[in-house]
Structure formats: structure tokens, C-alpha cells
Amino acid sequence: MKKMLLGILAFFLAAYVIVCVGIYFYQEKIIFYPEKLPENYTFKFEGDFEEITIKTQDNKHLNSVLFKAQNPKGVIFYLHGNGGSINGWGEVAQLYRSMNYDTFMLDYRGYGKSEDKINSKDQLFSDVESAYKELLKKYPENKIIILGYSVGTGLAAKLASMHNARLLILQAPYYSIEDEMSQKFSFLPKFLLKYNFETGEYLKNVESPVVIFHGDKDEVINYKASLKLKDNFKKDDSLIILKNQSHNGITDNLDYQNRMKLILDSDKK
Numbered sequence: 001m002k003k004m005l006l007g008i009l010a011f012f013l014a015a016y017v018i019v020c021v022g023i024y025f026y027q028e029k030i031i032f033y034p035e036k037l038p039e040n041y042t043f044k045f046e047g048d049f050e051e052i053t054i055k056t057q058d059n060k061h062l063n064s065v066l067f068k069a070q071n072p073k074g075v076i077f078y079l080h081g082n083g084g085s086i087n088g089w090g091e092v093a094q095l096y097r098s099m100n101y102d103t104f105m106l107d108y109r110g111y112g113k114s115e116d117k118i119n120s121k122d123q124l125f126s127d128v129e130s131a132y133k134e135l136l137k138k139y140p141e142n143k144i145i146i147l148g149y150s151v152g153t154g155l156a157a158k159l160a161s162m163h164n165a166r167l168l169i170l171q172a173p174y175y176s177i178e179d180e181m182s183q184k185f186s187f188l189p190k191f192l193l194k195y196n197f198e199t200g201e202y203l204k205n206v207e208s209p210v211v212i213f214h215g216d217k218d219e220v221i222n223y224k225a226s227l228k229l230k231d232n233f234k235k236d237d238s239l240i241i242l243k244n245q246s247h248n249g250i251t252d253n254l255d256y257q258n259r260m261k262l263i264l265d266s267d268k269k
Contacts, residue, residue: 027194028118031151033083034111041113045090047097054106054131063113064131066138067093067103073264074143074166075102077135079128079152079159085112092251099264101145106131121195128155132163142166145264146208148173150221150247154197161205167263170212171250174221175200175228183222203232210237211263213256215245 043049047067054062065086066075076096080089086107093103109127110117118124135144145167148156153173160168174180176198203210210233214226223241230239245253 031082031195032108032110032118034108035083035085035087036110037085037087037112039113041087043087043090046094049090049093052104052134054127054134056127056130060109060115062106062109062115062127062131064104064106064134065090067097067105069097069100069102071100072102073100074145075104075135075139076145076147076169077132077156077159077165078103078105079146079148079156080105081150081152087112095251095257095260096264099261101264104131104135121197124155124195125158128159129162132159145169147171149250151197154199154202157199157202157206158197160208160210161202165208168206168208168210169263170199170210170226170229172214172218172221172247173199173212173226173229175225179225179228180221200229200232203229210234212237212239213242213250213259214239215242215247215250215253217244218247220247 043051043065045065045067049068050066052064052066054064056062063086067090078089078092080086086105089105093105096103106128107114108118108124109115132144141164144165146156146160146165147169148154149171150173153170154177156168156170157173174197176196178193178196178198179200181193212226212229214221214223216223226239226241230237233239240256240259242250242253242255245256250256
């Protein structure tokens with residue numbers, strides 16, 4: 001009987017180790033869901049837009065699109081979520097264009113027409129930094145708003161902690177990826193996580209005003225994560241809870257649109 005119990009224990013231990021190893025080495029496939037597009041793919045967006053190639057520190061080429069308003073007050077650097085590509089995410093630019101803002105959107109490595117693939121947190125940070133520097137060639141920093149959605153919120157917060165943009169806006173953010181992991185996969189050891197974007201820590205070093213939007217019906221990232229982020233707020237920061245809003249579709253929420261119009265109209269800098 002004892003030998004059988006030891007055998008069962010050994011089986012489950014081995015299975016657990018195999019699961020852990022698989023999660024560590026296939027983490028990118030678990031977190032990121034890119035839509036890959038042919039290099040010669042032609043975007044069919046409404047209005048005026050321009051494709052811009054971003055050269056990374058290791059000489060890879062990333063695709064980005066600048067959606068142009070007629071008389072822009074500034075630009076919104078939109079860091080999208082973990083699925084799709086600019087081809088789908090580009091729709092959101094119409095809202096900001098209607099508010100007289102250009103929208104700059106980057107496809108991460110392996111997304112859309114961008115080269116290579118994601119293989120580390122530092123690589124992602126470096127790529128986003130390269131894109132921001134390209135944006136600084138076209139706009140003064142006090143005209144740049146950094147906006148991150150979902151996975152993109154950690155990247156946006158990190159970028160804002162390193163610069164002095166006009167504003168940082170986060171849609172459906174997490175406190176940290178490790179925090180999300182603890183809630184959903186508490187049986188897994190934390191050292192497996194290669195992509196622990198620590199939004200809460202980054203906000204401590206953000207000098208720009210911060211505005212967070214989160215739906216109270218978010219089924220992916222509970223809005224309590226934003227309540228936790230609020231503990232790191234400065235006097236000019238704010239949290240806006242969107243009633244009956246799920247994780248997807250925040251840009252289409254009328255309350256969000258009205259609040260964003262007020263926020264962007266008040267941008268006098």
C-alpha cells in the first residue's frame with residue numbers, strides 16, 4: 001500500500017514538473033496571440049494614415065501606423081492588447097480622430113507586419129522605447145498621451161515612468177502579471193513567470209497625470225486590480241469605473257467616450 005501511494009505521489013510530482021516546464025518554455029504562446037500579416041499587406045483604414053517602420057536596437061523592423069486627424073491637438077500612443085494586430089485594433093483610432101488627436105499604434109514583434117518574435121520582457125520594453133523615440137521626432141513630449149489597454153497597460157506604465165508625457169491612460173489594467181497569476185494559477189511557482197509587468201511599481205515613478213478606466217464586469221482582469229493601483233495615485237490621478245462594462249469594448253462605451261472627450265478637451269498644454 002505504501003509503495004502504491006509513493007508511486008501515485010511520484011506520478012503527480014512528475015506531471016507537475018512537466019506542466020511547469022511546459023509553461024516556462026511555451027509562455028509566449030500562452031500570453032501572446034498575434035495575428036501575422038504578409039509583408040505586402042495593404043491596410044484599408046478610413047481617413048488619412050501613414051505606415052512607419054520602427055528599427056529596434058537589434059536591427060529588427062516593427063510596423064506601426066500613424067492615424068492622422070485634420071487639426072491634431074496632439075497624439076495618442078496606443079499600446080494594444082495581447083491578441084490580433086493593428087489591422088483590427090486600428091478601428092479605435094476613429095474615436096480619437098473625432099476628438100482631434102492623431103493615434104500612433106505599434107505592432108509588437110510577430111504581430112501584423114512586424115518582424116521576429118517576442119522572447120523577453122526587456123526586449124518588449126526596448127521596442128516600445130524605440131517607437132516612442134520615433135514619435136518624439138514628430139511631436140513635442142507635452143503633446144504625447146500614452147494609452148495602454150490590457151496587456152499593453154504594463155508597457156504603457158513602464159514607458160511613462162521613463163518619460164514625461166502629457167498624460168498616461170490605462171484601460172483595464174492589472175496590478176502586476178504576478179498578481180493575476182496568484183489569483184488564477186496559485187498552484188504555480190512565481191519564478192516561472194518571465195513577463196511580470198509590474199504596473200503598480202511603475203506608477204510610483206510616473207510624473208504624468210494618470211487616468212484609469214476599468215469595467216466593473218471585467219471577466220478577465222477584475223476591477224479590484226485598479227482599486228489596488230489607486231493606492232499609488234498622486235493628487236492629479238483618477239480612477240473611473242465603467243458600470244456594466246466587460247473587458248472588451250471599452251472604446252465603444254459611451255461613458256468612456258464622454259469622459260475621454262472631457263479629458264482631451266481639457267488638454268491645454
